[in-house]
Structures are given as C-alpha cells and as structure tokens.
Amino acid sequence: MLEAATVAFENLLVPTRLGYLFIGVLMGLALGAIPGLGGLVGLAILLPFTFDMDSFEAFAIMIGLISVTSTSDTIPSVLFGVPGTSASQATILDGHPMAKKGEAGRAFGGAYMASLLGGVFGSLILALSIPVLRPIVLAFGSPEFFMLGLLGISMVAVLSGTAPVKGLVAGALGLCVGMVGMDPQTGVLRWVFGQLYLWDGVPLVPVALGIFAIPEIVDLTIRGTRIADVPKERLKGVMSGIRDTFRNWFLVLRCGVVGVFVGAIPGLGASVVDWFAYGHAIQTEKGANETFGTGDVRGVLAPEAANNAKEGGALIPTIAFGVPGSASMALLLGAMTIQGLTPGSAMLTKDLAVTYTMIWSLAIANIFGTILCMLLTNTLAKIAMVRINLLTPLVVVIVILASFQATRHWGDLWSLLFFSLLGWFMKRFSWPRPPLILGLVLSGIIENYLFISISRYGATWMLRPIVMIVMLLIAASLYYGIRNARKAQELQQMREGQIEREQGGEADEV
Amino acid sequence: MKFKANPGALFTVVVLLLMVGLVMTAKQWQYQARLFPWTIGIPTMLLCFLQLGLDLFRGKDGDEDVAGMMDLPVDRSVPVAVVIRRALNIFGWIVGLYLSIWIIGFILSVPLFLLLYLGIQAGESWKVAVTYMLVMMVFMIGVFEMVLHIPWPPGLINGPQEFILGLVERYLSGLVPI
Structure with a gap:
C-alpha cells in the first residue's frame, strides 16, 4: 500500500499533471470567491474537458478545483458578509465583524491556515481509512452495493x-433519467421517444450543467446587481491570524474531525459542516458564549478547518462504496465511470494508484490554494466584486460550449435547455x-x-445480514429526515406567527 | 388545514404527470426491462400525490425554509413579476443563441452573442463588448479548434463559418508546415 502511495506521488509529480492540478486550483479559487457560483458549477463545466485526459490528469484538475473553493470562499464572507459558497456561511458570523474592526487580514491569515490544516488532515484520514476499509469493501457483494446506493440517495x-418528500421524488427522477436509453x-x-441521441442514455454533462450552472447564473442575473459591492479594505495582521491558528491547534484538529465525519455522511456536507463546527466551538471553547459573533478569530478557524476537511471525508464513501454523499461527489463518480474506473473494491485494489493520486491531489491542492490565497486575496476580492x-x-x-462536448450532438444542447x-x-x-x-449517476x-x-x-438477497442492516439504516434516515423536516417547519410557523403578532402589535400602536 | 392553490403545487402536478407518463410507457416493456422503472416509478407517483397534498393543504408556496439544503437560499426579495420577466429575458437570450447557432453555426454565434448581450442587454460600452467578443473568439479558436479539434456542426448558412475555419486552417498550415 505504501508502494502504491509512492507510485501515485511520482505519477502526480509529472509536470503536466501538476500543471492540471494548478489550473484546477486557480479555477476553484476564482469560483469560490464568486458568491453564487461554486465548485459544483466548475466541476460540471470541467467534466467534458477531462474526457481526453488520463485518469491521473482528470482527477488532478477536478480535485484541485473542489478542494480549494472552501479556502477562497472566505474572502467574500469576511469582506462583504456574503458567503462565497454554502460552506462558509458560519464564517461570516465572526469573520465579517473582524473585517469591520479592521482585522480582515488576521481573519484571512487564520482562515487560510485553518483551511490548509483541515484539508491536509482530511486527506490524511482518507489515506489512513483505506487499509481499514479494504477488507470491509471486499466482503460486500451486489446486494450490499445495491442497498448502499439506495441508502446514499435516500439520505x-x-x-x-x-x-424530504421532494428530495425523494427528485432522487427518483434522477434514477428515471438514468434509465433512459437501451436497457443493457x-x-x-x-x-427514447424515437430519438437516436437518447439510445446511449442522457449524458451527465448537460444534465449537471442544466441543473446547477444555468439556474445559478439566471438567479444571479435576476438579482441584477453586482454580487458584492462593499469596498475592500487594506489587509494587515495576516501573520497574527496564522499564529492564532497554531495557538488554537486543538480546536482546528477537532473541527477537522467534525469536517471529515460530516463529509463522509451522505446528505450532510457543505451547507451544514460549517455550522456543526461553529456549534462545536461555541460549546467547547472557553468564553465563546460572550465573544462568538462579535469578531472572535476562533469563530473563523472552526468552520474553515471543517469545510476543507470535509472533502477528504466525502471521498471515503465515494471511492470505497460508490456512494457519493453530495452532488459534486456524484460528478466525480461520473468522471470515474467515464475514465473506465469502477468505484468500490477495484479502487482499493487494482486502481489503488489512482485512489492515492486523488489523496495526494487533495493535500497538494490545499497547499497550493493556501499559498495562492495569501498572495492573491486582493485580486480574488476583485473577482468577487465582478459585475454580474x-x-x-x-x-x-x-x-x-462545455455541454456540447458531451457527445457533440445537437441533443446535448436541447438536454441542457430542458434541464x-x-x-x-x-x-x-x-x-x-x-x-x-445522485440518482442519475x-x-x-x-x-x-x-x-x-x-x-x-432470487428473493433471498434481502435476507443477507448487511442488506438488512442497511435497510434499517434507510428506514432510520427516512424517519429522522421526516421528523427533522417537521420540526423545522413547526419552528418556521412559530417564527411566522411571532412576526405576524409583532406586526399586528405595531399596527395597533400606530 | 386550508386549501390554497399555488405555483409550487402546479410544478408538483407537472412532475406527477411526468411520472405517470413514464410508468404507463413502461407497461409495454418486457418484465426485466420494466422491473427497475416500476420499482422506482410507482412509489414515486404515490410520493408525488403526497407532495401535492402537502402543497395544497399546508398553505405554503413551495417556499420551505431551505436550512440544510446543499445550496445557498434563493433571494426572495425580488418581486415575482420581476423574477418572471428577468428569467424570460435570460432564457430568451439563450434560445436566441441556439437559433443563431442553428442558422450561422457556433464560431460566429458565440462572439456575436457576447457582443449583443453586453452592448444591448447589459448596457456595457461597445468598447468593452468588442474586447470581450475578440477575446472569446481567440479563446474559442485557440482552445476548441486548435487544441480540442471540435467538429462544429454546420449552420443553415455555413459560408461564413467555413470561411473563418478555412482562414484558421491556412494560418495553422503556414505556421506549422506538414
């Protein structure tokens, strides 16, 4: 296994592959800095251009891109109070007040270093999980993998x-789109509705671009203004932020663990990882109740360490079980199948070098990303202020153009428009x-x-012990999801009622 | 519980009809081919009915709290009429680009789209629009034509596109003798 890791490292050091990784990092940083766009949109655009690459190059550029969006998304969060991606919403709570106090540089220094440590920690956990997961994955058969697929989608x-009902229907719609074409x-x-184009199925690229990229840009256009329009301030105190990270190393480490854990669970991910880490920091850090939310650097370190560590965690079920926990992991899984790789046991045995290349890419991309962010914060802040x-x-x-790369057929463009x-x-x-x-992939x-x-x-596949355990997990996730949704809706109704009462009270006073 | 018609319910109806259509079409396939579609499709139809009930009787506009969604929340501050107008506008431009690709091909349509969108819709100066257009043309020809060798589909009027591609080819063969 150590040999495979060494071979993978040597593979990645080929200049063209390192170059692709670097390009991916640059793209990821730019996309992370632009609120409303993010790694997912970038990944969808990038996917068709990886068709002609070898698998090492393809994963270098793709992982380079998704690894660092959570590093640069700090910039609009801190400077403008607008999250760059959904993973940096909690960063605003303390990052933006820090910027208002003239400590933006310190916030960035801390955030970048915490992101780097979190990202490297995530890749380390991923690397260490492989020898542990290998015997488990090899013991799984088709029934277990079928149930794990259903578990991923349902979660x-x-x-x-x-x-949750909408989520389930959306997953089922994806499964149906995936069934279009000739049944193998x-x-x-x-x-296929008489269309030759559909015989091979609906290609992933126009669907992913249609579902994610166009709606985002349409909504940004509808909003109409520039994404962020607060003037930037001069940055100072970056080194002090870096020192803060090392002073709070144990918090960063714990939030790294939170990030890996949340990333590895299908269905959680970007939009909750920062809140989990922030909540954990409030509960465990001394004096947090008084200082968090007013510009405490620990409130920046916690979510930033976690949101970079989550990619390492998210890759674990994707590579080992073929169960992507998020849409970006689903696209990565799509790229794997396009490259002729089968997730699961093969990725932990004969294609182990590719797996380790992903891990190295993740670690190196985080290092590249942090260095570039340190150097280019002002430039990236300008990108965030670009006119829509x-x-x-x-x-x-x-x-x-990217969509047309899928099969180079007019059908790609119609699929794009439909989706x-x-x-x-x-x-x-x-x-x-x-x-x-996820359903489509x-x-x-x-x-x-x-x-x-x-x-x-026959029917006895349902009686296999692991299958039954996964069935229970599916039932539990459905129960938990529905209960959770009901609670959230009740809370919202209470809030609405409260607002109505307050408005009524104000009207009476008038 | 009160009944309330809303656009969210209309969207659910569309999804429901789509699922019904998919399940009904699968009826004529042999057992093995329809096993998976029905395993997924029939429960989904029932879920669609459930969602429709929730949409109609919960009195919501399909506008749930999006906390926990893997997404940034939609900006609800823009009035619906403005949303519809702007969405129609941007989708209209996309359809226009498609039409243009169909008539004169990719190579000319893409830079033309940038020029017109920036100059007319976005209200940018024509200098910015022309610069953007030229950069895009260089990018398209550089990346898609010279590196990726994309076989561009011919337009109805293919002369101009062929002329530009011919120029590029002549330039390239002069630069790199075969």
Whole structure:
C-alpha cells in the first residue's frame, strides 16, 4: 500500500499533471470567491474537458478545483458578509465583524491556515481509512452495493432540504433519467421517444450543467446587481491570524474531525459542516458564549478547518462504496465511470494508484490554494466584486460550449435547455437538486446490482445480514429526515406567527 | 388545514404527470426491462400525490425554509413579476443563441452573442463588448479548434463559418508546415 502511495506521488509529480492540478486550483479559487457560483458549477463545466485526459490528469484538475473553493470562499464572507459558497456561511458570523474592526487580514491569515490544516488532515484520514476499509469493501457483494446506493440517495434526499418528500421524488427522477436509453440486459429502448441521441442514455454533462450552472447564473442575473459591492479594505495582521491558528491547534484538529465525519455522511456536507463546527466551538471553547459573533478569530478557524476537511471525508464513501454523499461527489463518480474506473473494491485494489493520486491531489491542492490565497486575496476580492452583467454571458457561453462536448450532438444542447428549466424551477420551488444528480449517476450502477442480486440469489438477497442492516439504516434516515423536516417547519410557523403578532402589535400602536 | 392553490403545487402536478407518463410507457416493456422503472416509478407517483397534498393543504408556496439544503437560499426579495420577466429575458437570450447557432453555426454565434448581450442587454460600452467578443473568439479558436479539434456542426448558412475555419486552417498550415 505504501508502494502504491509512492507510485501515485511520482505519477502526480509529472509536470503536466501538476500543471492540471494548478489550473484546477486557480479555477476553484476564482469560483469560490464568486458568491453564487461554486465548485459544483466548475466541476460540471470541467467534466467534458477531462474526457481526453488520463485518469491521473482528470482527477488532478477536478480535485484541485473542489478542494480549494472552501479556502477562497472566505474572502467574500469576511469582506462583504456574503458567503462565497454554502460552506462558509458560519464564517461570516465572526469573520465579517473582524473585517469591520479592521482585522480582515488576521481573519484571512487564520482562515487560510485553518483551511490548509483541515484539508491536509482530511486527506490524511482518507489515506489512513483505506487499509481499514479494504477488507470491509471486499466482503460486500451486489446486494450490499445495491442497498448502499439506495441508502446514499435516500439520505441525500431527506437531508438536503426540509422537504424530504421532494428530495425523494427528485432522487427518483434522477434514477428515471438514468434509465433512459437501451436497457443493457434486454436491449429494450426505454423512454427514447424515437430519438437516436437518447439510445446511449442522457449524458451527465448537460444534465449537471442544466441543473446547477444555468439556474445559478439566471438567479444571479435576476438579482441584477453586482454580487458584492462593499469596498475592500487594506489587509494587515495576516501573520497574527496564522499564529492564532497554531495557538488554537486543538480546536482546528477537532473541527477537522467534525469536517471529515460530516463529509463522509451522505446528505450532510457543505451547507451544514460549517455550522456543526461553529456549534462545536461555541460549546467547547472557553468564553465563546460572550465573544462568538462579535469578531472572535476562533469563530473563523472552526468552520474553515471543517469545510476543507470535509472533502477528504466525502471521498471515503465515494471511492470505497460508490456512494457519493453530495452532488459534486456524484460528478466525480461520473468522471470515474467515464475514465473506465469502477468505484468500490477495484479502487482499493487494482486502481489503488489512482485512489492515492486523488489523496495526494487533495493535500497538494490545499497547499497550493493556501499559498495562492495569501498572495492573491486582493485580486480574488476583485473577482468577487465582478459585475454580474459581465459574468452572465460568459458563463452561458462556456456552459453551452462545455455541454456540447458531451457527445457533440445537437441533443446535448436541447438536454441542457430542458434541464436548465427543470433546475431553475426546482430551485425556485425549493426542490433539492443534488438527489437528482445522485440518482442519475447511480441509476445504471444500482440497476445492475439489483439485476445481479435477483438473478444470483432470487428473493433471498434481502435476507443477507448487511442488506438488512442497511435497510434499517434507510428506514432510520427516512424517519429522522421526516421528523427533522417537521420540526423545522413547526419552528418556521412559530417564527411566522411571532412576526405576524409583532406586526399586528405595531399596527395597533400606530 | 386550508386549501390554497399555488405555483409550487402546479410544478408538483407537472412532475406527477411526468411520472405517470413514464410508468404507463413502461407497461409495454418486457418484465426485466420494466422491473427497475416500476420499482422506482410507482412509489414515486404515490410520493408525488403526497407532495401535492402537502402543497395544497399546508398553505405554503413551495417556499420551505431551505436550512440544510446543499445550496445557498434563493433571494426572495425580488418581486415575482420581476423574477418572471428577468428569467424570460435570460432564457430568451439563450434560445436566441441556439437559433443563431442553428442558422450561422457556433464560431460566429458565440462572439456575436457576447457582443449583443453586453452592448444591448447589459448596457456595457461597445468598447468593452468588442474586447470581450475578440477575446472569446481567440479563446474559442485557440482552445476548441486548435487544441480540442471540435467538429462544429454546420449552420443553415455555413459560408461564413467555413470561411473563418478555412482562414484558421491556412494560418495553422503556414505556421506549422506538414
């Protein structure tokens, strides 16, 4: 295993691969700094351009991109109080007050160093988990992998919003989109509507771009103004922030663990990881109740360490079990299958070098990302202030060109338009979109597992112990998700009632 | 519990009809081919009915609290009429770009789209628009034509696109003799 890690490191040191990693990091930093866009949009755009790359290059650029969006997303959070991505919402609570107090540099120094340590910690945990996971994964058969696929989709469906039913339907829609085309078992053409283009199925690229990229840019355009328009201030005290990180090393380490843990659970991820870490810091840090929210650097270190560590955690179920926990991991899984790799046991045995390349890419990208952020904070802040009018046509054109790379057929463009409209409506009506992508990516894989399970074991596949345990986990995740959603809705109704009463009171006074 | 029609419910109805259509179509397939579609599709139809009930009787506009969503929340401060107008506008530009690609091909449509969008829709100065257009043309020809060798689909009027591609080819063969 050590040999595979060494070979992977040597593989990555080839200049072209390091170059791709660097390009990925640059793209990730820019996308992280622009509120509203993020790693997912970048990954969807990048996907078709990886078709002609070897697997080491493809994963270097893709992992380079997703590893660092959580590093640069700190910039708009601290400077403008607008989260760069959903993973840096908690950073605002203390980061922005720090900027107002003239301590933006200190906040950045701390955030970047915590991000670096969190990211490297996440990749270390991922590397260490491989020898532990290998015997477990090798003991799994088709029935277990089928159930794990369903578990992944159901968890993402119920946890990615407060409307679990919508999440489940979105996941099922994704599975149905994945069934379009010729059925590999029978040769029956499913839902192709007489279109030759659909015989091979709906390609992932136009769906991902349509579901995520276009709706984001349409919404940014609808908002109409520049994304952030607060003037930037001069940065000083970066070194003091770095020293803060080392002074609070144990907090950073604990939040790294929180990040890995949250990242590894399908359905949790970017939008909650920062809150988990922030909550943990409030509960455990001395005097946090008085100082957090007023510009305490520990309130910046905690979410930043966690949101970079989560990628390492998220890669664990994706690589080992083929269960992506988020939409970006689903796209990475899609890239794996495009590269001819099968997640699961093969990634831990014959393709171990590719797995270790991903781990090295994750660690090195975090180092690149931190150094670049230290050097380029002012430039990245300018990117965050770009006028949306200049961004919209550029993104639209790049998305259309990227989409056309899927099969280089007009069908790609029609798929893009259809899924853009679907994605935008889903966004406006609060339908979670990640389950749809997960369903699409996993559809073919889990249908195949179901087919093998039934042909080989008949109905008895459901009686296998691990299958039964996973069934219970699915039931538990559905119960928890629905209960959680109900609580959130009750809380919202209470808030609305309170607001109405307050407004009524004000009207009476008038 | 009170009944309230809302656009969110309309979207659920569309999804429900789509699922019904998918399940009904699968009826004619042989057992193995329809096993998975029905395993997923039939429970999903029931879930759609459930969601429709929630939409209609919970009195919400499909506008749940998005806490916990893997997304940044939608900005609800813009009035719905403005949202619809601006969305139609941007989707209109996208459809316009498609039409242009169909008529004159990619190579000309993409820079033209940038020029017109920035100059007319975004209200940028024509200097900015022309610079953007030229940079995009260089990027397209450099990356998509010279590096990726994309076979661009011909437009209805293909002369201009062929002329530009011919120029690039002549330039390249002069630069790199075969």
